[in-house]
Amino acid sequence: MSTNARDAGALAPPLDYLDQRTGLAKVLKEFSRKIFPDHWSFLLGEIALFSFIVLLLTGTFISLFFVPSMDEVTYSGPLATMQGVEMSKAFDSTLHLSFEVTGGLLMRQMHHWAALIFIGAIVVHMFRIFFTGAFRKPREINWIIGFTLLILGLAEGFSGYSLPDDVLSGNGLRITDGVVKSIPIIGSYLSYFIFGGEFPGQHIIPRLFTVHILLVPALILGLIGLHLFLVVLQKHTQFPGAGRTNKNVVGYPIFPVYAAKQAGMFFIIFGVLALMGATMTINPVWNYGPYDPSPISAGAQPDWYMLFLEGALRLTPGFLEVVIGGYTLSLNILIPAVVVPGLLFTSMALYPFIESWASGDKREHHVLDRPRNAPVRTALGYSLLSVFLVLVLAGTNDIIATHFSLSIEAITWTFRVLIFVLPVVTFTVAKRVALGLQRKDREMVLHGHETGKIVRFDTGEYIEVHQPLDEEERWLRVQHEPRRPIPLLPAQNERGVRRPGYRRDAIRSRVSRFFYADRVEPVTPAELAAAQAHGGHDEISASQHDAPELTATREGSSAG
Amino acid sequence: MKAIAARRHHRFAPVVLLALALLTTGVLYAAFTPGPAQAASAPTQDDLTAGNNLFRANCATCHGMNAQGRPGVAPSLIGVGAAAVDFQVSTGRMPLMNQGAQAPAKPVIFTEEQIRQMAAWVASLGPGPAVPAPEEVDPAKGDAAQGMELFRTNCAMCHGAVGQGGALTNGKYAPNLGKASPTTIYEAMVTGPQSMPVFNNATITPQEKRDIIAYLQAQKAGSPGGVTLGSIGPVSEGLWAWLLGIGALIGAAVWIGAKSS
Numbered sequence: 001m002s003t004n005a006r007d008a009g010a011l012a013p014p015l016d017y018l019d020q021r022t023g024l025a026k027v028l029k030e031f032s033r034k035i036f037p038d039h040w041s042f043l044l045g046e047i048a049l050f051s052f053i054v055l056l057l058t059g060t061f062i063s064l065f066f067v068p069s070m071d072e073v074t075y076s077g078p079l080a081t082m083q084g085v086e087m088s089k090a091f092d093s094t095l096h097l098s099f100e101v102t103g104g105l106l107m108r109q110m111h112h113w114a115a116l117i118f119i120g121a122i123v124v125h126m127f128r129i130f131f132t133g134a135f136r137k138p139r140e141i142n143w144i145i146g147f148t149l150l151i152l153g154l155a156e157g158f159s160g161y162s163l164p165d166d167v168l169s170g171n172g173l174r175i176t177d178g179v180v181k182s183i184p185i186i187g188s189y190l191s192y193f194i195f196g197g198e199f200p201g202q203h204i205i206p207r208l209f210t211v212h213i214l215l216v217p218a219l220i221l222g223l224i225g226l227h228l229f230l231v232v233l234q235k236h237t238q239f240p241g242a243g244r245t246n247k248n249v250v251g252y253p254i255f256p257v258y259a260a261k262q263a264g265m266f267f268i269i270f271g272v273l274a275l276m277g278a279t280m281t282i283n284p285v286w287n288y289g290p291y292d293p294s295p296i297s298a299g300a301q302p303d304w305y306m307l308f309l310e311g312a313l314r315l316t317p318g319f320l321e322v323v324i325g326g327y328t329l330s331l332n333i334l335i336p337a338v339v340v341p342g343l344l345f346t347s348m349a350l351y352p353f354i355e356s357w358a359s360g361d362k363r364e365h366h367v368l369d370r371p372r373n374a375p376v377r378t379a380l381g382y383s384l385l386s387v388f389l390v391l392v393l394a395g396t397n398d399i400i401a402t403h404f405s406l407s408i409e410a411i412t413w414t415f416r417v418l419i420f421v422l423p424v425v426t427f428t429v430a431k432r433v434a435l436g437l438q439r440k441d442r443e444m445v446l447h448g449h450e451t452g453k454i455v456r457f458d459t460g461e462y463i464e465v466h467q468p469l470d471e472e473e474r475w476l477r478v479q480h481e482p483r484r485p486i487p488l489l490p491a492q493n494e495r496g497v498r499r500p501g502y503r504r505d506a507i508r509s510r511v512s513r514f515f516y517a518d519r520v521e522p523v524t525p526a527e528l529a530a531a532q533a534h535g536g537h538d539e540i541s542a543s544q545h546d547a548p549e550l551t552a553t554r555e556g557s558s559a560g
Numbered sequence: 561m562k563a564i565a566a567r568r569h570h571r572f573a574p575v576v577l578l579a580l581a582l583l584t585t586g587v588l589y590a591a592f593t594p595g596p597a598q599a600a601s602a603p604t605q606d607d608l609t610a611g612n613n614l615f616r617a618n619c620a621t622c623h624g625m626n627a628q629g630r631p632g633v634a635p636s637l638i639g640v641g642a643a644a645v646d647f648q649v650s651t652g653r654m655p656l657m658n659q660g661a662q663a664p665a666k667p668v669i670f671t672e673e674q675i676r677q678m679a680a681w682v683a684s685l686g687p688g689p690a691v692p693a694p695e696e697v698d699p700a701k702g703d704a705a706q707g708m709e710l711f712r713t714n715c716a717m718c719h720g721a722v723g724q725g726g727a728l729t730n731g732k733y734a735p736n737l738g739k740a741s742p743t744t745i746y747e748a749m750v751t752g753p754q755s756m757p758v759f760n761n762a763t764i765t766p767q768e769k770r771d772i773i774a775y776l777q778a779q780k781a782g783s784p785g786g787v788t789l790g791s792i793g794p795v796s797e798g799l800w801a802w803l804l805g806i807g808a809l810i811g812a813a814v815w816i817g818a819k820s821s
Contacts, residue, residue, distance in 0.1 A: 298726025304798025
C-alpha cells in the first residue's frame with residue numbers, strides 16, 4: 001500500500017506540470033466518463049484497429065532490414081535451394097530477413113497474417129454497420145471514411161504483397177499491368193507511367209515501397225483518427241432495448257470498464273497474431289523464387305481480399321476482346337477488373353445516400369435496426385455477399401478442381417451461371433426470411449409465448465395458454481417505426497397543370513416501393529389492446545397484461 | 561542364474577526385458593530382410609516368360625495380346641520402355657480400374673519382382689527408356705538451387721511452385737509430387753505419362769534431372785515458417801486467416817463483450 005501511495009506521489013508533480021500547461025486532466029476526466037453501449041459486435045472494428053497497430057510494429061521491424069531495390073545480386077545466404085541464384089536486392093533482403101535476422105521470419109509472418117486479418121475485420125465490421133443501419137444520419141460521412149479505409153487497406157495490402165519481388169507477387173503485378181493496359185486510350189501510357197517504362201522495369205519496387213510505408217499508412221492513420229473522433233463526437237449507436245432512445249446512450253463509462261476490455265482485446269489480438277506467425281507458414285517466398293517474367297506456377301492466386309478480382313477475370317470468357325480498326329479493346333479484362341468492381345464499390349460507398357433517398361428519412365438515428373426490420377437492406381447485403389463469395393470461389397477454381405476431383409470447366413461454368421442467379425435467389429430468400437421473422441415478432445407480441453398448457457373451459461372449448469411477453473421482450477419487438485414507400489403525388493395539380501419534378505418523383509417512388517412495398521407493420525397499441533380484448537375468454541393470460549402502460553411508452557418514444 | 565532369479569521382480573525388469581526383446585527382433589529382422597535390389601541385371605528368359613504371362617493376365621484386355629494397343633481404348637506399348645511400365649505399375653496407376661479423365665495413383669497390386677518382369681517383357685518389344693540406376697536419381701548428387709530454376713521454368717506451371725499439384729483441363733490434373741520417389745519422378749520425365757510432356761535427355765540433361773529431384777527432395781524437409789497449410793499459396797492462407805484468425809478473434813470479442821453475470 002505504502003509503495004503505491006509513494007508512486008502516485010512521485011507521479012503527481014509531472015502530471016500536475018502537464019495539466020497546468022495543457023488542461024489535460026479535464027479532457028481525460030471527460031473522456032474517461034464517456035458512456036459506451038455494450039455489445040460484442042461493437043468490438044469488431046477494434047480487431048481491425050489493433051491488427052493495424054500490430055502491422056505498424058512488425059512493419060517497422062521489417063523495414064529496418066528490407067532493401068527496396070531491384071538491383072541484381074547473387075544469393076550466398078544459408079538457403080540451399082537459392083545458392084548462386086540471381087535475384088533482386090528486394091528478394092535477397094527478404095530472404096536475409098527470413099533466415100538470418102533473429103525473429104525476422106516471425107515478424108514477416110505476423111505482419112502478413114495481421115494484414116489478412118486487418119482487412120477481414122474491416123469487412124466484418126463494415127457488414128455489422130450495414131446490417132444494423134448504423135450508417136444512417138448522422139453517420140454517412142463516417143461510412144464514407146470507413147469505406148475509404150477499406151480501399152486504402154486493399155491498396156496497402158496489395159503494395160506490400162508485391163514488395164518481396166517473388167514470382168507469385170510478380171505475377172500479380174503482371175495482371176495489374178494488364179488491367180491498367182486494358183483501359184482504353186490511356187491504358188498503355190498509364191502502365192508506362194506506373195512502371196517507369198515497360199513492365200517490370202527497375203522502378204516499381206521502390207515506388208511501391210514508398211506507397212506501402214509512407215503514403216498509404218499515413219492516410220490510414222489519419223483517417224482512423226478521424227473515424228474514431230467522429231465515433232466519440234457523434235456517440236456510439238446502441239441496439240434497441242428498454243430505456244434506449246435516440247436521445248440517450250445506455251452503457252458503461254470508458255474508465256474503468258472499457259479501458260480494461262480494450263486492453264484485454266488488444267493482448268488477445270496480439271497473442272493470436274503472434275501464435276499464427278510463429279506456427280503457420282504464410283507467403284513462403286523461398287518456394288516461389290525471385291521474380292522472373294517467364295515462369296508462372298499452378299495455383300497462383302492473390303491474397304484473399306484480391307481473390308474476387310481474380311475470380312471475375314477467370315469467369316469472363318475471352319471472346320469479349322474486340323479489335324476495332326486495328327485497335328484492341330480488351331473488354332474481357334476491362335469489364336471484370338475495372339467496370340464490375342467499380343460498380344460494386346461505388347454502390348457500397350453510396351448506399352447510405354441511396355437508402356435515405358428511397359426512404360425520405362432525414363432524422364437522426366442512434367438506435368440500431370434489427371436486420372429483420374429492414375428486409376430489403378438485409379437482403380441486399382446478403383446478395384452482395386453472395387456475389388463476393390462466388391467471385392472468391394471462382395478465383396480458386398483450380399484448387400477446388402484438384403481438391404474435390406472436379407473438372408475445372410464444369411466449375412467455371414457453374415460459377416458463370418451462379419454469378420447471375422445466386423444474388424437474385426439470395427436476395428429473395430433473405431428478404432422473405434426477414435419478413436417472416438417480423439411476422440413471428442408480431443405473433444409473439446399479440447399472443448405471447450406458447451406454453452404447451454391446454455385448458456378446457458366449462459363450455460367444452462379447449463385453448464392453449466399463452467404466456468404474455470414481459471415488458472422488455474415486447475419493447476424489442478414493437479419499438480421500430482414502420483417504413484412505408486414515399487407516396488407519388490399526381491402528375492398534374494388540381495388545375496390540370498403538369499407538376500414540375502414529377503418524373504424525378506416517379507423514379508424515386510419506384511425505388512422507394514422496391515425498398516418498402518413489402519413490409520410487415522409493427523404492432524400498434526390499438527392492435528395490442530384489441531388482441532388482449534379478444535383474449536377475453538383467455539382470462540389466465542389477459543389478467544397479466546398491462547396494456548395502458550405500454551401504450552404510454554410507445555407514444556413517448558415516437559414523440560421523441 | 562541365482563542372481564537373475566533374485567532380480568526377477570526388480571521394477572526395471574520389464575523394461576530390460578522389453579529392450580532385449582526389441583533388440584532381438586531388430587537384429588533378426590535386419591538379418592532376414594533382403595537387401596535393396598541390385599541394379600537390374602539383364603533379364604533372363606524366365607523373366608521374359610513370366611512377364612509375358614503377367615501381361616496377358618492383367619494388361620492384354622486393353623493393350624492387346626502383343627501390346628499393340630487398341631484404338632480409342634489403350635495405347636500401344638511397343639517402344640515405351642521399361643521406365644514407362646515401372647512408373648505406371650509401381651504407382652498403382654496401371655492396371656486401370658475404370659476409364660476416367662486420368663488414371664489415378666492407387667495401391668500397388670504387384671510385387672517388385674513381377675513389375676520388373678513385366679517391364680522386361682515390354683522393353684523387349686522395342687527400344688525405350690530404361691528404369692534409371694540408383695545413382696541417376698540420387699538427390700545428393702543434384703544441385704537443389706539449379707533444380708529450383710529448372711523446376712519453375714519447366715514444371716511449376718502444372719505441378720505448382722513446390723510440386724503440390726495443379727488442375728488441368730476437363731478433370732485432368734498434375735499430381736502432387738510430395739510423395740513421389742526420385743525414381744518415379746525420373747521415369748515421369750523420360751516417359752511423359754498421360755498429359756505430361758516428355759523431357760528427354762536433350763531437353764533436360766541427366767544432371768539437370770538430378771537437380772530437379774534434389775529440389776523436390778528438399779521440399780520434404782518441411783517449411784521453416786511452421787505448418788505448410790498444404791503449400792497451395794494464398795488460398796489456404798486466406799481460409800485459415802478467416803477460420804482461425806477472424807474466428808478466434810470474433811470468439812474473443814463475444815467473450816469480452818458478454819455481460820458480466
